[in-house]
Amino acid sequence: MALLGDFTVRTVALGAALVGVVAGVLGTFALLREQSLLGDALSHAALPGVCIGFLLGGARQLEPILAGALASGALAALLVMLLTRATRVKTDAALGVALSLFFAVGTVLLTYVQRHEGAAQAGLDAFLFGQAAALVPRDLSVIGAVAAVVLTVVLLGWKELKVTTFDADFARSLGRPVVAIEFALTVLIAVAVVIGLQLVGVILMVALVIAPAAAARQWVTRLEGMVVLAALFGAASGVAGALASAAVRGLATGPVIVLAASGLVVIALLFAPQRGLLWHAARAQTQRRALRAHRVLVDLYRLGEAHRDPGYPSEQGMIDAYFGSSTAHVLRRLERRGLVARVAHMPEEGDHWVLTEGGRDQARELLAPFGARERRGPEEPRP
Amino acid sequence: MSELQAWLDQPSVTIVAIGALVGIAASLLGTFLVLRRESMLSDAISHSVLLGIVVAYLLTGTLDTPLHVIGAALAGLATVWLTDLLARSRRVKNDAAIGLVFPALFALAVLLINLYARDVHLDTDAVLLGEIAFAWLDVVNLGQLEVARSLLTMLVIALVNLAFVVFLYKELKLSTFDPQLAMAFGLRPVAIGYALLGLVSVSAVGAFDAVGAILFVAFVIVPPTAAYLLTDRLWWMLTIGCMIAIGASFAGYAFARAFDVSIGGAMASATGGFLLLALTFGKHGLIARGWRQRAPAAPPLPDFGAVSTGPAGGGGVSGHGVGGGAGQAVSGVPRAQVEAPSAASR
Structure with a gap:
């Protein structure tokens, strides 16, 4: 916490939090519209724009760089739309084409800048992996203004965004300009990517768009909650990354932010109440146990019926052979619940089991919904 | 040697x-x-x-x-x-x-x-x-x-x-x-x-x-995508992809030498040039698409409506219109052989 007292660290943490909020909010829509990898393409595609913005704006001016990044991101999005709508190229290939070609052109421009524009270009490398330490208060006000605009647009267009995300056909039937809304959303995602470039870098920015939203999706089911939670997760990862890279010298900010966000995803995947994989596994285990117990109980009951002796003692080895695996633990659990009892039928043989009164009641209860047993004669062979 | x-x-x-x-x-x-x-x-x-x-x-x-x-x-x-x-x-x-x-x-x-x-x-x-x-x-x-x-x-x-x-x-x-x-x-x-x-x-x-x-x-995605716009045969798509890759490395090297920039980057960018060519002029490219949409319809479908209602060319005017429209719709849908399977391919 002492770190927060430092002015630079506070600037960086605030910037990272703002970027995280914007990325989380827009990532929610990207995730739900199954456009997660669009963020990947847009962030890689920002590189040539960064270089051109640098060439035009001279020294490290943030505005031309951001404008250039936004422009080249939008161009990449248009290329993806052209390839998928006007030709038979599929979405994944179109995204890959846009991503790799724009990044390749960006590499060419980057080396051009490095070899022809003197030494002042050092800051440009930071856009690959992000360098939070380079963030100055003036950058922060740019990021803050962009974040405010983006969040206002989302709030004003909330209903349109929501209906387009979940049911584009319905939105069209209501007369909403669906294509325009989709394009606006793409531009907004590009904006989110662009303001994060300085902190996270073009290569890892995709994670800050997807991960908070994917984590939030596991905890809640309503869009409102998901947007708020994703914003919180994004802000938390951003701040964690900024602080960690301030505390440990030489740590790049971007990777720490990404790992923090990925950690949130892992926690959510494991522990979220409804969808968590651990709860799911626990539920499945409980159900498997109950099912096995029910089957053993019912089979003991039917054996008793078949022998016209409710207290018929069944040999453990025979039950095992019938189920094809050891049932000792199942029977022991049933014994603890007082549903079966162990009897010594013949001393030279193994354990035998009989149903108790409670066990018979429960077996009857389990069989009641099927009702078949009563109509079928007890001598009839098992199918 | x-x-x-x-x-x-x-x-x-x-x-x-x-x-x-x-x-x-x-x-x-x-x-x-x-x-x-x-x-x-x-x-x-x-x-x-x-x-x-x-x-x-x-x-x-x-x-x-x-x-x-x-x-x-x-x-x-x-x-x-x-x-x-x-x-x-x-x-x-x-x-x-x-x-x-x-x-x-x-x-x-x-x-x-x-x-x-x-x-x-x-x-x-x-x-x-x-x-x-x-x-x-x-x-x-x-x-x-x-x-x-x-x-x-x-x-x-x-x-x-x-x-x-x-x-x-x-x-x-x-x-x-x-x-x-x-x-x-x-x-x-x-x-x-x-x-x-x-x-x-x-x-x-x-x-x-x-x-x-x-x-x-x-190099993985762009040459095959360009080839995908040019052909419907798998082995031909493989061949064209390789040829584009070879061409791109020559072109990229020349460009990089001329402007003193990253050679790898220039080679990769050069594949984009080939993609643009394929996108514009390819069999499944933009010009071919525009041409297909503008091309006159294939021979119109037999006009069953006109045959059943009376002598051909008599009262079947609206019937002809329908037949022509249907023909156009059929020819407007290109049948591709190199079509990927449904999403459940893995």
């Missing part, structure tokens, strides 16, 4: 040859990835092989062991497996699974470099962007020949990929276009898929030194 040596001693020959071999190795595999709609997996793999290289380096302390190729290939396969696992848990969609797995692995690799391998020649820039310009300096002796190490590596990888495609052509083709049928024939489409992605990982490692991770993706 000495003539060949004199030829190989020219840096430009070595550089263009390495670029062409990376391109051939990548686009042979990329053709199938594009058709299987798994292009973005190559992006994921090429990022996360860095983790395999870093871990192998931290374990052995050198960069020149076969172990780092194995480590990288394992990291690539782990990416595919984790993505698959995440998507099959149905907690996130397939595309989000890709976007969650590889940034995490890549971030981990960058942090490990930051923390433990800062003073080594394992520069993140070099990994991403590659440095093909100096590839000819690092040579190995091969009998009487001195050959650049990268050239030899990429030659072996390209030959392995070529052998994979040639010998398993039938299996690859069927498991790409009809995985269910391939399964029914016992052709093991899942194993074929993993073998394909394993080779992509190995090729990505080989290409690391030459063109860098992300430019490798350009």
Whole structure:
């Protein structure tokens, strides 16, 4: 916490939090519209724009760089739309084409800048992996203004965004300009990517768009909650990354932010109440146990019926052979619940089991919904 | 022999040859990835092989062991497996699974470099962007020949990929276009898929030194996509992809020399030039599309309405209109042979 007292660290943490909020909010829509990898393409595609913005704006001016990044991101999005709508190229290939070609052109421009524009270009490398330490208060006000605009647009267009995300056909039937809304959303995602470039870098920015939203999706089911939670997760990862890279010298900010966000995803995947994989596994285990117990109980009951002796003692080895695996633990659990009892039928043989009164009641209860047993004669062979 | 040596001693020959071999190795595999709609997996793999290289380096302390190729290939396969696992848990969609797995692995690799391998020649820039310009300096002796190490590596990888495609052509083709049928024939489409992605990982490692991770993706996806706009035959698509890759490495090298910029980047950008050509003039490109939409309709369908209501050309005016319209609609839908199967291809 002492770190927060430092002015630079506070600037960086605030910037990272703002970027995280914007990325989380827009990532929610990207995730739900199954456009997660669009963020990947847009962030890689920002590189040539960064270089051109640098060439035009001279020294490290943030505005031309951001404008250039936004422009080249939008161009990449248009290329993806052209390839998928006007030709038979599929979405994944179109995204890959846009991503790799724009990044390749960006590499060419980057080396051009490095070899022809003197030494002042050092800051440009930071856009690959992000360098939070380079963030100055003036950058922060740019990021803050962009974040405010983006969040206002989302709030004003909330209903349109929501209906387009979940049911584009319905939105069209209501007369909403669906294509325009989709394009606006793409531009907004590009904006989110662009303001994060300085902190996270073009290569890892995709994670800050997807991960908070994917984590939030596991905890809640309503869009409102998901947007708020994703914003919180994004802000938390951003701040964690900024602080960690301030505390440990030489740590790049971007990777720490990404790992923090990925950690949130892992926690959510494991522990979220409804969808968590651990709860799911626990539920499945409980159900498997109950099912096995029910089957053993019912089979003991039917054996008793078949022998016209409710207290018929069944040999453990025979039950095992019938189920094809050891049932000792199942029977022991049933014994603890007082549903079966162990009897010594013949001393030279193994354990035998009989149903108790409670066990018979429960077996009857389990069989009641099927009702078949009563109509079928007890001598009839098992199918 | 000495003539060949004199030829190989020219840096430009070595550089263009390495670029062409990376391109051939990548686009042979990329053709199938594009058709299987798994292009973005190559992006994921090429990022996360860095983790395999870093871990192998931290374990052995050198960069020149076969172990780092194995480590990288394992990291690539782990990416595919984790993505698959995440998507099959149905907690996130397939595309989000890709976007969650590889940034995490890549971030981990960058942090490990930051923390433990800062003073080594394992520069993140070099990994991403590659440095093909100096590839000819690092040579190995091969009998009487001195050959650049990268050239030899990429030659072996390209030959392995070529052998994979040639010998398993039938299996690859069927498991790409009809995985269910391939399964029914016992052709093991899942194993074929993993073998394909394993080779992509190995090729990505080989290409690391030459063109860098992300430019490798350009060679995997762009030439096959351009070829996809030009042809409907699989073997022709493979051939065109390789030819584009070779052309791009020549053009890219010339461009990079002229403007003194990254050679790998220029080669990758040059594939984009070929894509633009294919997109404009290709069989399935924009001009052909415009032409198809404007072309007069195929012979109109027989006008059953007119036949049944009376003498042809009499009262069947509206009937003719309908027939013409239907003909146009049919001709407006191109039938493509190289169509990928439904999304359930993996």
